[in-house]
Each structure stands twice: as C-alpha cells, then as structure tokens.
Amino acid sequence: MNMPIISIILPTFNGEKYILQTIQSCIQQTFADWELIIVDDGSTDDTPNIIASYIASDKRIRSVKHPSNKKLPAALNTGFSIAKGHFFTWISDDNIFYQNALQKMLETLNKNPTTDIVYADMDIINDTGQKIGKWPVRDVKLLGYRGNTIGGCFLYRRNVHESLRGFREDFFLAEDYHFWLLASENFIFYRIKEPLYGYRQHDLSLTSRNDEIINKTQEMLKNTITITQKKWLKAGILVHMAVNYRLQKLYKESLKYLLRAFATCPVGVLLYSPKLFFLS
Structure with a gap:
C-alpha cells in the first residue's frame, strides 16, 4: 500500500447498528487518498463480518482486532501506531463525515502552513440520520472553560500525535479532551465555520453517560x-x-x-x- 495522505482511525465495539454508515461516509469522500484503519475492540456482534466485507472490496481499508474490550483510548492508540498518513483523524462508529470533510480540512491546512490542527462545526443527527440541530464548535481559548470545544470533526498533522504520544488510556471518557488540552499548549488551531460532520445523538452514545464523564473529567483535569x-x-x-x-x-x-x-x-x-x- 502506498503512503496515504490521510489516516482515518475508526475504533468500534459492537458497532453493527451504525458502522456501515460510518464506513460509507469515508468511502464517499471527495478526497480519495486516505487509509481507513478499523480497530475492532473485542466486538461480539456482527461488526467483524461488516468490517471483513469492506476490506474485501476496498484496498484502502484494513483492520486490527483486540481479543477483548480495551476501551476507546487503547483502540485509538492501536490504530495510530500503524497509521501511515501525513495527517491524522478519527471517527466514532456512530457518526459520519460529510462528503467534502477531508478535502476541506486538508485544503485549510495546506493553505495555512503554520496551522497544526483544523476542526469544523457539526450537525447533530438522530438515530435515523435526520438533522435535529447544529453544533458550532468554539474558539480554542474556551477549551479549558467549556470542556471539549473541538468536537468530533478534525484533522491534524502527524507530528501533533507523535509529540503528545497518543492518548492516555487511563482517561477513558475524557481521553480526547485531555489530548486537546495538551495540544493547545504548543500547537496552532484553526476553526472551520462550516458543518462537515454528523454527530449522532442516541441513548447508547458515550456522551450520554454524564455522571461517569464528570467524574473522569475531574480526575483528568486534576492531572492536567x-x-x-x-x-x-x-x-x-x-x-x-x-x-x-x-x-x-x-x-x-x-x-x-x-x-x-x-x-x-x-x-x-x-x-x-x-x-x-x-x-x-
């Protein structure tokens, strides 16, 4: 496989309900020079079969499987450890990229060579994929005050990940927030004021676990x-x-x-x- 421009990591655990839509959103990108690394974090449903069918039909897609569930930050670290791209991103197994997401974010980074990380507004979608709201992301200076203002749609240079050494595996439920907090110390962010992503809101999403998230966030913030x-x-x-x-x-x-x-x-x-x- 040639060196792709962008590496997309897709961690999943029993994601059979939505992962097909997530993978399709990657395949349908207007920018085609990417690799998709799906990390199956110990799924026991039909997720492995869905992954296998896509690997057989698209050489840009590969996967790695954890024998047991190690949680999101470990799955992300596994995926990025074998990523070949110059630029990194990741997507949850229930969300979707809009067709021009990768192209728009990459163009923005190329036009702004001193920028390290770009992030974009999102739409909120429901269980069926219908748009039910907007999620405008915020200035990076609000990151400490208001939580994870970066959202779920982003692209960053490979050296950002290498400098931060991936995700803290003991900060599950706050791993991405921790990553952005550390990144904001040394890297330059740029916000794209355009929705490029569908963030799915449903009862099983990680962000529905409010009490757990608050407790883990407090632990992470005390460390940071x-x-x-x-x-x-x-x-x-x-x-x-x-x-x-x-x-x-x-x-x-x-x-x-x-x-x-x-x-x-x-x-x-x-x-x-x-x-x-x-x-x-």
Whole structure:
C-alpha cells in the first residue's frame, strides 16, 4: 500500500447498528487518498463480518482486532501506531463525515502552513440520520472553560500525535479532551465555520453517560492542571473543575477552585466564564 495522505482511525465495539454508515461516509469522500484503519475492540456482534466485507472490496481499508474490550483510548492508540498518513483523524462508529470533510480540512491546512490542527462545526443527527440541530464548535481559548470545544470533526498533522504520544488510556471518557488540552499548549488551531460532520445523538452514545464523564473529567483535569503552563488555559481548567463540583453539589470545593481561577488569570475568567459558571 502506498503512503496515504490521510489516516482515518475508526475504533468500534459492537458497532453493527451504525458502522456501515460510518464506513460509507469515508468511502464517499471527495478526497480519495486516505487509509481507513478499523480497530475492532473485542466486538461480539456482527461488526467483524461488516468490517471483513469492506476490506474485501476496498484496498484502502484494513483492520486490527483486540481479543477483548480495551476501551476507546487503547483502540485509538492501536490504530495510530500503524497509521501511515501525513495527517491524522478519527471517527466514532456512530457518526459520519460529510462528503467534502477531508478535502476541506486538508485544503485549510495546506493553505495555512503554520496551522497544526483544523476542526469544523457539526450537525447533530438522530438515530435515523435526520438533522435535529447544529453544533458550532468554539474558539480554542474556551477549551479549558467549556470542556471539549473541538468536537468530533478534525484533522491534524502527524507530528501533533507523535509529540503528545497518543492518548492516555487511563482517561477513558475524557481521553480526547485531555489530548486537546495538551495540544493547545504548543500547537496552532484553526476553526472551520462550516458543518462537515454528523454527530449522532442516541441513548447508547458515550456522551450520554454524564455522571461517569464528570467524574473522569475531574480526575483528568486534576492531572492536567499540574503540567499546564499557559495561564489562560490553567484558569479555564480551574473554572471547569469549579463548575463540575457545583454540578455535584460540592459547593465549598467549587468556590475554592473558582477563586484559584481568578487568582491565576482574572481577565480570562471574566471574559470566558461568567455565564458558564453562574448559569450552569
């Protein structure tokens, strides 16, 4: 196989319900010089057969299988460890790229050689694929304050992944947020204000596990705050932790972290977080 321009990683676990649509969205891209690496994370449903049928029909698709379920960050690390592309992205097994997604993101990176990461707005789709809302992503400076503002549609240069050494496998449910927080310390982001992706909202999606996500996010943020250098980012993380403590009704902890945020970067807190905190 020749060296592809873009490597797409598709981690899946029992994804038979939607993965066909996800794979088709990759195949139908207007930009065709890609490889798709599907990481089967121990599926027990018909997912392996679906994967096999696509591998047989398209040489750009290959797969690797975990003997047991190792969770999303491990599956991503497995996929990227064998990726050959100059640019990286990944997609969940229930979401879809729009046809021009890869082309638009790659063109943007090529036109902006100092940019390392591009990310794009998304549409929210339902169980049947119908558009039910919009998800405009936010400025990277809101990343600490408002959680994962990067969303699910992105493309970045290979050196970003290599520099960050992949995903922390102990931060399952917050692995992508952690990755973007670290990336924002040293790399340049560019937002594409156009929906290039369908994000599926359904009861089985990982983002429906709110309590688990809050707990794991708090654990991840406590770790990240110790290594963050930029004051605006550190203050944002502290505000986010304050909000999460407030959601958990731990009001003393919430106030403590909010005061720490003010002490770290008062301008950033006043600019980016008042509504987030007081209306949460």
